[in-house]
Amino acid sequence: MKYLIHLTIFCLSVLNGFGQSETLIPQEAVSVVSINNISLLQKISLDDLVNYEFMEELQQELFDGSTEGKSIKDCGIDFDQRMNVFVGNAVDYEVGGVTFGISNQAKFFEVFDDYDKVPCDYPGVELYSSYFNRIAIKGNYGVLLRVNPMMELVDMLTDSIWYARGNEYPWGYGYDEIYNDLDGENIEEAFELMEELETIENTNNPSADDTFPIASNDPTQKTYFELRDSVEMSLQNEYMQQVSKNIFVDKKCLFSADEEFRTLVSHSSDAAIYLDNSRYFMQGSSIWYFQAMYPQLYKELGELYESNVIIGDIQIKDNTVEFLVTSKYNEKLGSIYEEMNSAKFDKNVLKYIHQDNSAFFTYNVNLLGAYEQSMDVIVPILEKETSSKVTANLLVLELMDALIDKNTVFNTYRGSMFGTYNGVETIKAKKIIFEYDDETFEYIERQVETEEEMPIFLIGYSTKREDIIRKVMKRLDRLSDKVIAYNDYWIIHDAILNAAPAYVFMNNGLFMITNDKNIPTNYFHGYGSNALSKKNAKKAKKSATIYAFADMEKAVENLPSSLFDGRQNEMLDFIRGKSGNIEITSGGAKEFSSDFKLVYNLNGEQDDSGTYILDLINSIYVLTK
Amino acid sequence: MVLYLSYNNDMKVHRLLALVFPLLLIASGCVEIIDDLSLNADGSGTFKYTVNLSSSKIKINSILALDTLDGRKVPSLDEIKSDVDRLIKAFKNKDGISEVSLDANYDDYMFKISCDFNSLLNLQNAIKSVILEETEYKSLPELDHDWLSFKENVLERSVPKITIEKTKEIRQADKALLREGSYTSITRFDKIIDDFRNKNAMVSKNGMAIMLKTNPYSLIEDQRLLDNTIYLKSDK
Structure with a gap:
């Protein structure tokens, strides 16, 4: 019956004409901000709009003056279609971009003037390319798309080609130290340092003492970093083709792949937020080391986070902006949250909140209950991982659980x-x-x-x-x-x-x-x-x-x-x-779910509700990115 | 067509900025700088540079508590300490420079650097050399000029252009706050000062020191505000 209802919603939504620009969102998208009532944004200048972080894919337009003095109204965008901003990733690449409806293509390309038309094999699709991004237009809607390969993969392939060509160890400037110390905590630091070292190589006047990776004395040979750039560019093209084929040929997109998303964009709210927390967590770029070292644990945690999606609707009503959020999860994770939320409200806190205070919050959780339920859920997962490091940590955890007086700990810090x-x-x-x-x-x-x-x-x-x-x-x-x-x-x-x-x-x-x-x-x-x-x-x-x-x-x-x-x-x-x-x-x-509601009462000031909604969307985007 | 700005290309300059100006930028309101040069007749002397950010310590502490600011990583106190120590170490190894000392008070954010030098040329070269090392030898036209020269009882001094040029990168709104700060330039001699060019300068009662005072905002607007040519009497 449930399946039938969702199928009906899906069919009705397609028949009603939505699911146009939404159908261009790649299935790899992990978070989507979907603006339904984009007429709210009519007064916003394009320069202001692209300054928002959630519009970062458009930011290159800021620098060429093509957005100057123009509003969304002036750039050929169709106000009857949703605008969807998305970011996401697969195992080997990241995607980002925005989908939109188009009412006037000529006006549109006055703003997006960096893009040149390129040949396209997809039926009914026009393709435009700039140095970084692509725009694909299908009828009266389009997508601005960026695809970047994961740098770990780029580095791995570059190393492989480099050595296969008979080159020697490319690093002579502290790389050993970086890699010897590499663990989950300092990966980011290591990559920052590598970028710095790459810049050193490109410096016009390097220090005489520095040694840099060069292919050979032959100036026509690529340096290590030139080779890496080529690998990156090649992979970028390959993945761009793959993502585009999925969307335009195989019709595989987030809209067709995810029931929650389909239901969400069928809502009549002014804007909607979608975050697939399970993929956000499991495919995040920081977890690749964990995935490589503890594959079984990675798999088990993936099951724990399965079906973990956050969806939200933003609605402007009279003088109020309402943001309704539902966090969905599976039974295992839900059992922990249920225990966590089983705390009795501590009335004593109310005595210390002054009636004229500017702002306050209360947070009410049962930490002991959540801890015990977490142990019931997580220990069996850890038990399945055979690596010595995880087993040792599990032993410490179980000993602490057995030896420490949990009641004393959680009566001292109860969580609320x-x-x-x-x-x-x-x-x-x-x-x-x-x-x-x-x-x-x-x-x-x-x-x-x-x-x-x-x-x-x-x-x-x-x-x-x-x-x-x-x-x-x-x-x-x-x-x-x-x-x-x-x-x-x-x-x-x-x-x-x-x-x-x-x-x-x-x-x-x-x-x-x-x-x-x-x-x-x-x-x-x-x-x-x-x-x-x-x-x-x-x-x-x-x-x-x-x-x-x-x-x-x-x-x-x-x-x-x-x-x-x-x-x-x-x-x-x-x-x-x-x-x-x-x-x-x-x-x-x-x-299976928790609901939250944020209400922003504007006290009768609704002149600039577009800006309010953009500020809210941007805050959510930054928090969930 | 202008595309994305390449942060990589500017990374070294930003790194230098992160070292030289980090606290100035985040505490741009109430920075007090004292640039104190004592010059002997033979061209040797002592240079002291004091940066007082104690008026802004609440703001600095609140910013150091953040991970990022305007999209850039905020250095930790340990990172700042380590960078400052590295700079001092680099400065100690320069020709003609001795007795280098750093008095860093990280509770009040007061930093006092002091060194002796054999000649003004050595002092300038040492400063330029440290900046070049920190910027990985990136070409910096601001370093082409000399800001100190002493010949036949005449000292010509100005403010190093690099300090001014990089401070220009502060946003206009933050720059206005620099009006509340102060920049004091003091030059001391072992001879009596005979005359000087900058009308805003004051000579000490003993006649052997001269002071110019302005605020960092005015200095950015008019780089020559602290320029001065000082003439010394032949005999004490």
């Missing part, structure tokens, strides 16, 4: 926590100034007090073992002159950004840290009648795992700009002067 942001206050800090002697201009240093603006926060963790934390603090008081005990609390000097003190105290089964001295001294037992209103407290209690609320006006208006960089301040400036609330609620973990 809360945090509040209480605005900005001026704090005393210190700086060094120089005083000059008029006679000689010699100078001396002097430390003076200065005032700095600092965000004020309170973070608390639920605990049943205040006695253990008290022991730790008591010893720290002896060990460090920065920790000083008072009657009911401790001061840790220079704890916040090495400039301001933090205050630690415990009460009502909560271990709390704040940089506001008022809280341990005047509100040790909570804010009393000034605590969070009953209405808001009820919302927090009702929201299963997480509840968060932020009054954007209060939260952002007074944030000190000196604590943020230029780009962050530009984003904050956009919010400054506007009002609105953000509320995040969760529906709790069910057997």
